[in-house]
Amino acid sequence: MAGTRTTIAEQFGRTAVGTEVDPAKRTVQAPSAGDGGTEDYQSSRQLDEKTNSLPPVFKRPQSEDRAERLAHCQGAILSADSWAQQATEAVTQQYLLMTAGAYELVRTEELWQEGGFESFDAWGRILNGHGSDYMNKVIRIGPVVRALATITRRQLKEQPLRPLVSVQRTHGDDATRRCWQEAERVGDLTERGLLAAAVKLGYKVEIEPAKKSPTRALEPAKLNVATLRKLSSRDPEAALEACRDLRRELDGLEAELTRSPDSTPPTA
Structure with a gap:
């Protein structure tokens, strides 16, 4: 019986960013010249490579003890859950990086007209079911995701990243990463937490005005x-x-x- 397919974009659209930071998802620091951090960075890269590979096949427990057999099965299931979560986060990041630039080019150059469409929104809805609201969100956070992709494996969502849009636009990628690291340090990666981090670090955040009717x-x-x-x-x-x-x-x-x-x- 065929099941309902869930696209990466749909997962992105409904996955919330919580306030607690799982230790396994803590920021990965890329080494600066001469800081001696190459080993840690390499290990993080190896972890990413493992995340993108298939999980090991389940092996039946050798023990005959029922409690140990249960523990073995539970451990395998939880490990698979962890792998799936990390893989989803990595793929979602890559999906945003792949689509943000393409959406922006089509919108800026009005390339949707070449396909005979009346609008950017109509083109997107026919292409993959996403209207202009979704595509504009992806375009807006694209530079922020690009800046953060080098230091975090967390799944990123548009709303919490809003304060960093103007930070990246005005101060660049390094400032964006510093704000993320400060919010992560205090364990609050919500929109409010990232805004507080930007203010604390002295970056001016432009708040988008309310939309006029x-x-x-x-x-x-x-x-x-x-x-x-x-x-x-x-x-x-x-x-x-x-x-x-x-x-x-x-x-x-x-x-x-x-x-x-x-x-x-x-x-x-």
């Missing part, structure tokens, strides 16, 4: 498709919301126009 902003030109296209190149999320609002209004108007003449008009 696209309905009010586009009221005079709501039916102007050209205006919506221009908006989509500047702010795809706002354009998508405006399109959805317009579609709801048109659906309501169509329902009124197609109502039979002898039907009772709606009361106010």
